[in-house]
Amino acid sequence: MGRHTYTAGAAVTTIAVLFAGTGTAQASGHQPQRPTERQIRELFDRWNAALATLDANRVADLYAPDAVLLPTVSAEIRKTRAARVDYFRHFLESKPVGRIQERVVNILNRTSAIDTGLYEFTLTDEHGHKSKVDARYTFVYKLRGGRWLIINHHSSKVPTE
Template identity: 85%
Template sequence: MGRHTYAAGAAVTTVAVLFAGTGAAQAADHRRQLPSEREIRNLFDRWNAALGTLDANRVADLYAPDAVLLPTVSAEIRKTRAARVDYFKHFLENKPVGRIQERVINILGRTSAIDTGLYQFTLTDKQGHRSKVDARYTFVYKLRGDRWLIINHHSSKLPTE
């Protein structure tokens, strides 16, 4: 067998293995059950608990590497982990505690879901004074491997009118 024949055979084998791996991943996704609404609701609780640690990196760990964050108190779109960590460092200075007021959960499939609605944050400044901020939100979740990650998060202050 010549060198060219061997190289061509190796390339075909590599492509076949790649497609076989993709098929196995798709088959595993197909066997996976749809997530429950409760499972998706718990993802907000996980995020809110991460806020409670006051550790921007812990919060950022809940976002996919390619996630987009449109935060409540910033005009900048946060498209990188570093930008998300930067945002949360400042946001966490106010010791935010979130509480869902109203929500709608849409299960899009076995590996994706949307949680959207209204939430309220209680913020505490450095002097200990508390304030509340009402906002609307959308979290888009994607199951990557065995972890649900935020791939898109939009939050904006609730209009008064």
């Protein structure tokens, strides 16, 4: 699998265009169309763009109210919005920028999909020094109320051995 680099601005625009009609289909009683692999891949771009805002609430908005987050740099399972906001408030202090290294997308049905693989974060400390963290991830997405939300997100550092 190839390496992918994502830009935040283009991702937000692309996501808005791709999902603009989804809410209408739901509201009119029609079944949503099965998402494409590209649409699911671009949900990471949306999440990465939210990280770039450095606003923990904007990132938390991408998670369902009942979502579970097993974060990269915390041992605490985050099961509430407040807990997820708390985690991201601290995580965003390092100005993370994610980049997918390898992934597998599984579209389960019209309203759920899994994106799992390896990603790398570039972190910047308060002195401007950059470091890299390689991690494994799994995002489980569910279409709710016409919007793709994260219902489960697991991220852990890649073992060194």
